[in-house]
Structures are given as C-alpha cells and as structure tokens.
Amino acid sequence: MIQNDTFLRALRREPTSHTPVWLMRQAGRYLPEYNRTRAQAGSFMQLAMTPELATEVTLQPLERFPLDAAILFSDILTVPDAMGLGLSFAVGEGPRFAHKTDSEASIRALTVPDMNKLRYVFDAVTQIKKALNGRVPLIGFSGSPFTLACYTIEGGSSDGFPNVRRLAYSRPDLMQRLIDVNTEAVTVYLNEQIDAGADAVMIFDTWGGLLPAAEYRTFSLASMRRVLEGLKPGATGKMPTILFTKGGGVWLDEMAASGADALGLDWTVALAQARKAVGQRVALQGNLDPLTLLTDPATVARAAEAVVRAAGSAPGHIFNLGHGIVPQTPPENVGVLVETVHRVSREMRQASP
C-alpha cells in the first residue's frame, strides 16, 4: 500500500488534496549529498550500476523535500549500452558510444539485449521500493526508441542530430529497422521494471521534437504507442504511463491518443492551451522552466504559483519542470518550489466550491 498516492491519483485524473510534484533529475548534481555519493562510486555509470548507491541517491531528494514521487536513478541510455554499443561519460561531457549505428551493417547487426545485462536496473527498482516502504510511488523510465536511436546514430549528444535527420529522410527503411529493435527492447526493459515493482513508467522522448511532423509520427510516436501497448499491468491494475516529447507542443492532440495516461510538457507550451488540445483524455505533467530555479526564492514562488493556477483546479495535473534540474540550482529554491505548489494548490481546492 502506498501512503501518499497523490501522484497516482492525479495520473488517473482523480481528485487530490493538493497538486503532486516531482522534478526531473530531482536526484542530481545540485545536491551536495549526491555529489558525495557519486564521488564514492567513481563515475556516473558506476553509480547507476550499483543498486545500493542508486537507491541511496534516489531517496536523497525525498529526505530534503516532501516530493510526491520518487524516480529510479538511472540513465536513458542503459538499453543501447546493453546492446553492446559501449556507453561512457567523460568528465564534464555528455554520453559517448564506442560503436555507432550509422550504417546499414551496424543497424542490421543490432538485437534486443539480454535483460540480464540490465539486471542492475531491476535490482535498483527492487531495492528502492523496499527502501521507500510505501512512502510515495516509484517511477520507472526509459528513453524513447527514437531518442535512443538519436544517440547511437551520432555516437553521443549532438547539436541538432544532423545524421539522424539525414538517415530518416534518405533511408527510412533503415531508420525503421533501428526503431523496431529499440521498440522491442524498450518494451521488455520497462516490463522488467514493472515486474520489479515500478508504480508508473515514463518514456523520455528528448529529441522527437527535432523531427518534421510526418517523421515524428512514423519514427517516434508510433513506436512509443507500440511500447505502451506492450506493457504489462502492475500489481494493482493497468500500469500508469507518462509520455514526454520535448518540443512536442504542436503534436499534443496526437500524443493524447497514444494510450498514455499523462503527457509531459516542456516549458514553452501554456498549460491552458495544452489542456484545450487534449481535453480530458490525459493528465498533464509540467511545466516550469528549470532555469527559473536559478533566480531568487520570490521569483520561484511567483512562477510556481502561476503554473499551478494555469493548470486550474480540475484533476489531472502533476507539477514538474519542463526539463531536468540544472546542476547550478540552489537546493533552497527547490524547497520553495515544492512548498509553493503544495500550499497554493491546497488553497485553490479549498476556495473552489
């Protein structure tokens, strides 16, 4: 039994006493205790691959702030790493793959990885669930099939992922083949997280927003729909799901028909406009600009309140940022944010008849 199930209720568009809040990258470099644990682990990947330490950092933000959900500490690129592509993180840089999937041969050679190679992730889910002891729900996650393809085609992060777009236009057959393998792998991967105890799962489509509408539909949205269709129920029924395409504000109407229970919003879409686009089909999660947290407490409180008010008092809003917390964020500002969301949303519910 989960004591604070506000997050799960909001995902189901049920009334809640307050707006639940969690923050993308809530366990991360802005927290001194995280940096200490990471130093102990030696590297980011060692941290992610050691269930005890992953559990420790997952729970750190919950010790500081009354957050309404925990999210598995891991990386979106664990699946292609398990495919044998050799993921590493150089200090101060983004992810890098030793082997790219940028040719016909390298794409045709890919297969769904043995899930035993990802056992460290499922073990972390099990241990975090145990450590949480029903306090709040635990969110599992994966990168989207298309977003995984972005990194493996370029061999790492990239400004605009030009080789990805080129491949999508000139060799749609190869791109589809890569997406198909990723889709199957992501489905199995999320199902293992569900088996290990995840209470909800989220698909991070960080780069779908780079595509033209037609290619987004074909290569990103369709594959995420297939993942969602392939998910097992959890212990208490249908698994609640969240789909987040950064830069996907123009496609919300189509995303709402994907089967996801909630859509994540980046900070560029007005919540009221998003609600108009999706109606009551899904919950909405978002969408404060994470850089707001680099200002002062008064500005943070004002901006957080504006997001809560824009969402209105109808059920189905989960407060989050529009993208991950940046490392320079003062933890005090996160405290102000969480307090403001809880307080204002409680006041709004008391004020409405």
Place this chain on the structure above:
Amino acid sequence: MIQNDTFLRALRREPTSHTPVWLMRQAGRYLPEYNRTRAQAGSFMQLAMTPELATEVTLQPLERFPLDAAILFSDILTVPDAMGLGLSFAVGEGPRFAHKTDSEASIRALTVPDMNKLRYVFDAVTQIKKALNGRVPLIGFSGSPFTLACYTIEGGSSDGFPNVRRLAYSRPDLMQRLIDVNTEAVTVYLNEQIDAGADAVMIFDTWGGLLPAAEYRTFSLASMRRVLEGLKPGATGKMPTILFTKGGGVWLDEMAASGADALGLDWTVALAQARKAVGQRVALQGNLDPLTLLTDPATVARAAEAVVRAAGSAPGHIFNLGHGIVPQTPPENVGVLVETVHRVSREMRQASP
C-alpha cells in the same frame, strides 16, 4: 515594375501560376562563388559592410537558380553592433560581442543607434535593387527585438541562452527596457531599408521559441507587433511583412494576429495543421528541413513535392526551408529543389478546376 512578382502576390494571398520559392541563406557558404567573394572581402563583416560585394553575393544564387525573390545579404546583428556593442565573427565560430547587455547599467546605457552607422546596409539595398533591375522582389530584414537581446545578453550565441531566460524571469523590468530600445531601433532600421527600396521585410525571431508562452507574448511577440505597426508603406502601398519565430509552432494563432502578412514556419509544424491554426488570415512560408538538402536528388525532389502538396493549391504559400541552408549543401540539390517546387505547383494548378 517587378517582372516576376509571384512572391509578392503569394504574400497577399493572390493566385499565382506557381508556388514562389526562396531559401533562407540562399547566398552563402554552400556556393563556391560566395566563398571566393568572401575571401576577397577578408571577413564576413567586411563582406556585409561593402555594398558592392554584398550586392554581388545577393545576386549569386539568382544566377544559378530561378528563385522568386532575393534577400539582402547582411547579418541579423548589425543593429546591436551599431549600438556600439562590438560585433565580430571569429573564424569557424558564431557571433561575439565585445560588450554584453547583462547588467542594469549596461542596459540603461543603450540608445537607438545613429542610422548613419548602418548606411552600408541601406546602400546595399539601393545597389541590389539597381542590379536586380526589377527581375524579382528584394526582401529586407532584421533580427527581432528579443533575438537581438538574446545575443547581447549572452555576448554571443549560446546553448539555450540561460542568462536571457533568467533575466526575463527575475528582472522583467530590465528585459522590457532592453526590448523597448531594440524595438525602436529595429523599426527605424527597417524603415530605412524600405526607403532604400526593399519590396518586403522579414523579422527573424530565431530564439523566441526558447521562452514560455507568457514571456514569448510579452517580450517577443508584442515587440514584433510594435515594429510592424511602425513600418512605413513602400512605393506601391502597404509594406508586405513576414514574421518568423523558430519553434513558434504552438503560437501560430496569436502570431497570425500580429499584423504580419505571412508567418515563417520551421520544419516541425505540418503545413496543413499550421493552415488550420491561422485560417486565411496570413500567408505561410516554409517549411522543408534544410538537412533534407544533404541527401540525394531523388530524396530532395520527393520531400519538396510533399511540402508543396501539403500546402495545397489555395493561394498564400511561399516555399522555403524551415531554417537556413547549411554550408555542406551540394548546390545541385538546391537546383532540384527549385525545379521541383515550380513544376509540381504548376501541375497542381493545372489539375485543379
């Protein structure tokens, strides 16, 4: 009199024999003849500041391809340079300002520049008009007030312009002051281009799409509306205008009420959806992904045809890319693109009753 006025007719949503096409950065590094002229000039800014050479490179793509408009060869950052902020371009890098506008003092010190410092731009307009000799219309342009602020706050280009977003949230009064000076400067600047003979003007809002909806409205869209309201008529009546916010697909409805005759679209919005959002209030310009031009001629032709067909045969479409041509583009592919747009759009008009 302009011989090929297809572009101006499409801006007014009048019927045309074919879909007019021009391409952002059509005069640029993908053309060997451009690189020769630039080498002769010594630097990008010397090229932009020498009207004879700016005229030469403006006309170069028209000698190769039957484009339906010319666009002034210049930079979007000439106005803050004339404000004394010291623009330079290091080899292989983006723009850099010697002085930033990232403090109260530096913002309060800014004034609308003496337009004599920008005489080289207006002289280029005059000379290009003369060299064109009525062949096709000439488009003048400026960066948007917000986009100019982005570069001067950061002191150059930036990944996500974090200091800009921070200033907008924490010191909206200062941001507004900077936007106000830029708005007045851009208005005077475009009016001088109109006096010199520009047949249409375009505002490039390259970075407005980074903002939350409310801040976009306040700091970018409102200032562009003020610029548009302050424009003089041209020699033949109301000056035709184009407004382009990259990443602005979610705000097209509001942008259509700005007073602009046309909206530029990046490659992420489907043309049919954009048309639905704006109705018949404005013409639409766009929106092929420029990276399509890095593929093969058959892919270019197929993709260009898809854009023409998505726009349909109703008047009011100007074919363009969703952003500027990249330097690696093979010129032959640009030829295929222009030919395809002209041919397919002519066929569509003949096929419809």
